[in-house]
Amino acid sequence: MSLKSSSKVDTNRYQLEIELPGDVFEKAVDQVYRKENKKITIPGFRKGKAPRAFVEKYYGSQVFYEDAINSLYPSALEEAVKEAGVEYVDDKVDFDLVSAGKEGLCFKVTITTKPEVSIENYKGVAIEKKPVNVTEEDVDGEIRKVQDRNSRMVTVEDRAAENGDATVIDYEGFVDGEAFQGGKAENATLNLGSNTFIPGFEEQIVGHSTGDEFDINVKFPEEYHAAELAGKDAVFKIKLHEIKKKELPEFDDDFVKDVSDFDTVEAYRADIRTKLTEAAEKRSKDEVENALIDKLVELLQAEIPEAMFENKINDDIRDFAYRLQSQGLNLDTYMKYTGMDRDSLRTSFRPQAERQVKVRLALEKIAQLENIQPTEEDINAEYEKIAKNYDMEAEKVKTFIPQEDLAKDIAVEKAMDIVRDNAAITETAE
Secondary structure (H helix, E strand, O other), X not given: OEEEEEEEEEOOEEEEEEEEEHHHHHHHHHHHHHHHHHHOOOOOOOOOOOOHXXXXXXXXXOOOXXXXXXXXXXXXXXXXXXXXXXXXXXXXXXXEEEEEEOOEEEEEEEEEEOOOOEOOOOOOOEEEEOOOOOOHHHHHHHHHHHHHHOOEEEEEOOOOOOOOOEEEEEEEXXXXXXXXXXXXXXXXXXXXXXXXXXXXXXXHOOOOOOOOEEEEEEEOOOOOOOOOOOOOEEEEEEEEEEEEEEEOOOOOHHHHHHHOOOOOHHHHHHHHHHHHHHHHHHHHHHHHHHHHHHHHHHHOEOOOOHHHHHHHHHHHHHHHHHHHHHOOOXXXXXXXXXXXXXXXXXXXXXXXXXXXXXXXXXXXXXXHHOOOOOOHHHXXXXXXXXXXXXXXXXXXXXXXXXXXXXXXHHHHHHHHHHHHHOOEEEEOOO
């Protein structure tokens, strides 16, 4: 294969002229003849026995050219792209045959390539970081959550219903004096403040006591799902059978022993504080990382071909579909449940895809500017890490992750380390 010429014809568009010598093309034509001849019948010859010269004379001298070109084209294109020092990002390639024959094969391709990228001032990026400050109130809040999970409901007999109580009621609804379908229930449990009933319903139970019978006046929302009730005034006849409240367990050493591996309130509180601090530090670190990425996106200068965004959307949707399958769902079912179609699904993935493409381009450029070259040790360590995560042999991982691709990923990670290590991070006041 010979790259005869390479020229930029438009933004992110290159035309390559590729030549293959006569002997290479002749070999490919002969291979096609040997494969296809089994299906060919020529008068005077048994099926599959006609010499190539007779077949070409009968069907035309170029009868095998198209298949021969198709067989040579992929590897020739890959080699030419590598030799030209470009990277194409779209499988849609414009092909133009220049010549084909005993002298060889010559063709032109026009491809969409990665954009020319520039980025400056990526060192010393100014970022504000929130302070990590876990208070006693934060610890108390976590403890209340644990108490809430271990709470029990007890019957209230000495007061009226309050917001937050669970009530057991009979109800029947009427519109224009007539009972309507679905408006009646007995011994129904309703948590006051849950907003599960139509607006105004739960609030009017507050203040009533066990055994009370009373009316509630409400108005159905204009957008109510039952069209015959939408916007209508309604009266509900209520009987309040029972009021229950949530009773939290006492927070003492016995409770701590029941819900944890600790024996005392002090030790349990200290553990909660440690975990809250670790979680807060991780959130803060993630926020800094996202802020740095946002800055890189702002600093990036590039005219990015649409194909790169579309390819990333395709990859992200494919990964999402795999995750759905692991949960026993498929993409079509998901779209049905969410009311999406293919276009709206792609639109929802677009912002994330654009950000990821831009960040990757920025970090690849930084890696180039910083002359980051992953070592053999770096690459082998990454193979081992991946192998451990997937519980397989490193040699197996190497069969489906090319070393060149892994080296690029490592270089990008090292580039992010440079940005992070040189960032001007200041902690904001509380």
